[in-house]
Amino acid sequence: MGETNFAALAFTAGEIFTPGSPINGRDLFAGRLDQVNRILDAISQRGYHAVLYGERGIGKTSLSNVLSDFLHDAGRTFLLPRVNCDAADNFTSLWRKILQDVVVTEHKPKIGFSPEQVEISKNIVDSLPDQIAPDDVRRALDILAHGVTLVLVFDEFDRLTNASARSLMSDTIKSLSDYGCLATVLVIGVADSVSELITEHQSIERVLVQVPMPRMSADEIRQIVKNGLTLLEMEIDENSLEEITHLSQGLPYITHLLSLHSVRSALASKHLTVSSTDVEAGIKVALEQWQQSIKTAYYDATKSQQPGHLYKEVLLACALADVDELGYFTAAVVRAPLRTITGKQYDIPNFARHLKEFSEPGRGDMLERVGGTRRLRYRFRSPLMRPYIVMRGFSEGLLTKGQMYQISNHRD
Ligand SMILES: Nc1ncnc2c1ncn2[C@@H]1O[C@H](COP(=O)(O)OP(=O)(O)O)[C@@H](O)[C@H]1O
Ligand SMILES: [Mg+2]
Known part of the structure; x- marks a missing residue:
């Protein structure tokens, strides 16, 4: 040896x-079978399309990267072009980018009387007009989808700010469905809900498979x-x-x-x-x-001259509190982890001020606050804030292993 x-x-x-890049292959890809299957379902049915949405860093891009492995296993010949949308994109630039590497091969008889054929490869983009419209897209995809499973992946769709591009994408999905085109559009983005991502989603609701990406x-x-x-x-x-x-x-x-x-x-x-x-x-x-902005926000949120100020403890309790499916928590659910951390019977009036301050610029502005006085809810502005705070607390001895397990076991 x-x-x-x-x-x-x-x-x-x-x-x-x-940590810096998405998964590219099946061997490193864990779980997520339910989400994969729902997208494969949409791909396998004519007229259906899919939208995959959730927090940053949750694994959306990774999932879309391994779809090709799953299609391969299913014995499909496939084409899976993808594009990362950005703020500068419009409808035409998006489709040009996603189709730029897609080549179609035509067979034409050789000039003269020979029975041979010549292969002509041409880029599908060359056949599109300067200003692309949904109907142009549908015609192009109809040609491309012959004999292959064609899936067009639009990642980081939340970054597409151009309103007309967004609404034209909805029109395109509608038109692809209406005409029974075999191609599938997969839209991916950071969002709480589909309506945040897709304009006029009601009009295409029936043909759009919605796949929220939960925490693992x-x-x-x-x-x-x-x-x-x-x-x-x-x-x-x-x-x-x-x-x-x-x-x-x-x-x-x-x-x-x-x-x-x-x-x-x-x-x-x-x-x-x-x-x-x-x-x-x-x-x-x-x-x-960790990104500097989060470290700075943590510093701002927890700095204080007064002894026994509880800022670190309350913030840690917030990071450990139960959240709803959109990541919101209430003051009431901060109580239990705060008691576990401090060993004292603190109640809401003891830390209501802390929550308020965490929602203001003076203390890092790290919480977002919604709802009226009766139904106040809070959420960390950055999803990466919670694990940072928990790790800090753990590393600084504010939270022991036993306490951490106690808090999360009560949750499972
Ligand atoms: N199913 C998975 N199995 C293993 N690692 C994953 C999985 N999904 C995501 N990851 C990892 O998590 C991180 C974030 O994934 P990514 O796909 O970029 O998320 P998103 O696109 O939602 O921001 C990456 O480091 C990636 O390698
Ligand atoms: Mg991504």
């Missing part, structure tokens, strides 16, 4: 745990860690796996970030098993690498 090359493994770990289950998160470690031929002890799982809060982005740095810590001390010491070290590195 050869010597383990720890440096090489540390390098490979960076290709397996990729604890099992799916564990799977990500285990898949990666198996590929590295490494292991993790049960405790450390649970730590990473809890700290991830269902966000695969966090799982990748923590796994990568924990694995590298183990390898740095020439171990092939990740232990709690490594997760601790991994958390430290992860916290440092």
